[in-house]
Amino acid sequence: MGAVPGGAGGGVLAALCLLLLVWAPLPLASNRPWSAALLALGLFGLAALVGAVGEARRMIPADRPARLAAVLARAVLLWAVVQALPGLGASRPVWEGFETLTGRAPWGSLSETPVATAEGALRLAAYLTAAGLGAALLSDDAVGRRAVRALALWITVLSVYALADLATGSYRIGWIDKWIYQDVATGPFVNRNAWCVYAGIGAAAALLASGMASGPRGRWLWRGAGVVCLAGALFSESRWGLVSVAAGLSALGLVRPGRPPWRHLTVGALVLAVAPLGLVATGRARFLDRLDPAYVVGDLRWDLYRVTLEAVQAAPWTGYGLGSFPVLFHHIRDATLAEALVFQAHSVPLELMAELGVPAALGLMAAYGLLVVRAAWVARCTGAPMARLGAAAGIMAGGHALLDFSLQTPALAVTVLACLGAAGPLPSAPGCASAPAPSPGPAPRAPTPVPAP
Numbered sequence: 001m002g003a004v005p006g007g008a009g010g011g012v013l014a015a016l017c018l019l020l021l022v023w024a025p026l027p028l029a030s031n032r033p034w035s036a037a038l039l040a041l042g043l044f045g046l047a048a049l050v051g052a053v054g055e056a057r058r059m060i061p062a063d064r065p066a067r068l069a070a071v072l073a074r075a076v077l078l079w080a081v082v083q084a085l086p087g088l089g090a091s092r093p094v095w096e097g098f099e100t101l102t103g104r105a106p107w108g109s110l111s112e113t114p115v116a117t118a119e120g121a122l123r124l125a126a127y128l129t130a131a132g133l134g135a136a137l138l139s140d141d142a143v144g145r146r147a148v149r150a151l152a153l154w155i156t157v158l159s160v161y162a163l164a165d166l167a168t169g170s171y172r173i174g175w176i177d178k179w180i181y182q183d184v185a186t187g188p189f190v191n192r193n194a195w196c197v198y199a200g201i202g203a204a205a206a207l208l209a210s211g212m213a214s215g216p217r218g219r220w221l222w223r224g225a226g227v228v229c230l231a232g233a234l235f236s237e238s239r240w241g242l243v244s245v246a247a248g249l250s251a252l253g254l255v256r257p258g259r260p261p262w263r264h265l266t267v268g269a270l271v272l273a274v275a276p277l278g279l280v281a282t283g284r285a286r287f288l289d290r291l292d293p294a295y296v297v298g299d300l301r302w303d304l305y306r307v308t309l310e311a312v313q314a315a316p317w318t319g320y321g322l323g324s325f326p327v328l329f330h331h332i333r334d335a336t337l338a339e340a341l342v343f344q345a346h347s348v349p350l351e352l353m354a355e356l357g358v359p360a361a362l363g364l365m366a367a368y369g370l371l372v373v374r375a376a377w378v379a380r381c382t383g384a385p386m387a388r389l390g391a392a393a394g395i396m397a398g399g400h401a402l403l404d405f406s407l408q409t410p411a412l413a414v415t416v417l418a419c420l421g422a423a424g425p426l427p428s429a430p431g432c433a434s435a436p437a438p439s440p441g442p443a444p445r446a447p448t449p450v451p452a453p
Contacts, residue, residue: 013053014137016046018147021415022154025198028173029189029411033119036410040126043414047129050136058139059132063426065374066135072367073128079360080121080322083111089318111321112328120323120355123410130414131371134421144386144422145212151389151415152209155202156225159232162187162195166235185235194406195232196241197396201415202229203245204252204392208385234275237287240403246272248396255379255391301346301403303336308345312353319357328354344408348401372398375423382427390419 020042027035050056060070082088089095090108098106111117138147162185165172171182173190181192189195206226213219233245249272253265279287289295311320311332320328326343333340345351352361372394379387397416401407407416 011143013046013049014143014147016049017133017137017418018150020046020133021147021151021418024411024414025158025188026174027188028176029191029194029198029409030414031190031409031411036123036126039410039414040122043126043129043133046133050133055136058136061135061139061425063374063428065370065426069367069370069374070128072363072370073124076356076360076364076367077121077124077128079356080117080124083319083321083356084109084114084117084121086114109321110318111324113321113324116323116327117321120321124322126410127413127417131417131421134418138386138418138422139424141384141386141424144384144424147422148205148385148389149209149212152202152205152222152225152229155199155232156206156228158187159185159199159202159229162199162232163228163235184237185232187232189409189411191406191409192236193238193241193400193404194409194412196236196238197233197244197400197406198412198415199229199233199236200241200245200248200396201389201393201419202226203233204249204396205389207249207252208389212385230275231278234278235284237279237284237290239287239290241400241406242272242275244396244400247399248392251376251395252388252392255376255388257380257383300337300340303334304340304342304346305350307332307334307337308347308350308354312350312358316353316358319353319355319360322355324355325351344405346404348405348407351405368394368398371417371420371423374426375420378423378426382424384424386419387423390416390421390423393419 020039023042024030024039027038030036030039047056047059050059060066087108089110090106092108092110092112094112095106095108098104107114109117138144166183166185171178173186173188178186178190180190184192185199186192186195187199189198203226206222206229210219210222210226213222230245233242236242246269249268250265253268254260276287279285307329311328325345329337329342333342345354349361349365352364355361356364372391375387375390375394378384379391393416397407397412407413
């Protein structure tokens with residue numbers, strides 16, 4: 001395995017990688033400029049250490065899906081840099097009259113917000129680095145199992161905090177008073193929807209840890225941790241978040257060797273179906289009110305999708321620049337959105353198409369999809385816990401991103417991509433999906449010798 005992750009140095013680097021994943025949700029989910037920059041510096045610094053020990057090649061697995069995903073993602077990153085370069089979009093309306101107003105020559109980039117595009121490119125580079133670090137440091141089976149347990153334990157702790165904050169009515173994130181979503185669980189996150197998905201990942205990790213436990217007591221303790229994480233997700237009251245978590249947990253049961261555990265899946269489906277009654281029992285029936293068709297149809301996001309699609313149609317090839325949507329929105333909103341305060345399109349695919357252009361957006365989504373499918377294939381073939389967690393987390397976050405912006409939260413994006421990168425080597429044997437699941441139990445005893453007659 002080389003220096004990473006087998007030796008002592010590799011163990012230290014793997015521990016540092018886990019430490020970054022533990023740190024990521026604490027400073028407001030790393031979703032402020034300073035905390036996002038700090039997380040990115042940590043990821044880039046750790047990647048430099050991996051390169052210093054001669055193991056940078058491990059950051060991209062040798063199989064074709066991983067390499068294709070890397071090529072696509074790097075091409076999109078390069079395109080974002082091109083968008084921010086001067087002179088390539090000087091004829092765009094946004095730069096007309098710039099020199100007359102400011103007395104300075106226009107930057108003339110394809111991006112309407114070149115500084116924001118440069119910042120967006122740095123964030124994207126950090127996310128790609130997280131996937132590479134997962135592949136280099138956490139893909140070993142033994143290390144991956146420890147990582148699954150660590151994530152399960154840590155997200156359980158954060159879920160206990162989220163539920164305690166909600167029960168006591170303190171409505172704080174650390175020492176900071178919440179300014180939004182005061183009466184729902186958000187843990188250290190500002191946004192309840194991103195927290196819901198993150199807590200769902202904790203539930204998946206806890207269920208996997210339960211399967212790895214050596215005795216019934218350990219299994220029940222980890223199952224209890226999974227219930228706590230699910231409660232943390234439930235009391236976020238995120239509608240699409242809970243649907244995405246349910247989809248990810250269903251996938252967790254399916255992406256494993258052998259026949260699907262239909263009995264467990266049925267029980268899990270029943271539990272998830274009746275879980276909202278827990279909200280009603282605690283006086284939070286408003287969640288059911290938000291499921292009313294009239295409420296759903298009247299959601300402002302449908303108008304937001306409409307004007308975003310119109311923006312995509314106006315610049316389908318080049319986009320308006322990665323990270324430009326908050327400024328772009330002021331140009332495209334109409335009377336129905338005149339009073340709306342919007343910073344995201346509430347659909348990652350739509351926002352990417354508006355910012356990057358359709359070809360680049362499709363390339364980035366294809367790269368993400370390849371990593372999810374790859375993790376699911378590895379999990380189906382080998383039953384590796386980290387591969388199963390990566391597939392489940394990728395489905396939760398990717399599904400939720402269709403109708404919201406959770407994947408734009410650095411703590412969640414880094415966690416999901418590190419898990420996807422850590423899925424392990426891709427098996428090449430045909431029919432490997434029928435291989436038996438690896439047993440975590442003790443090795444069988446040696447046969448007792450039979451004395452000669």
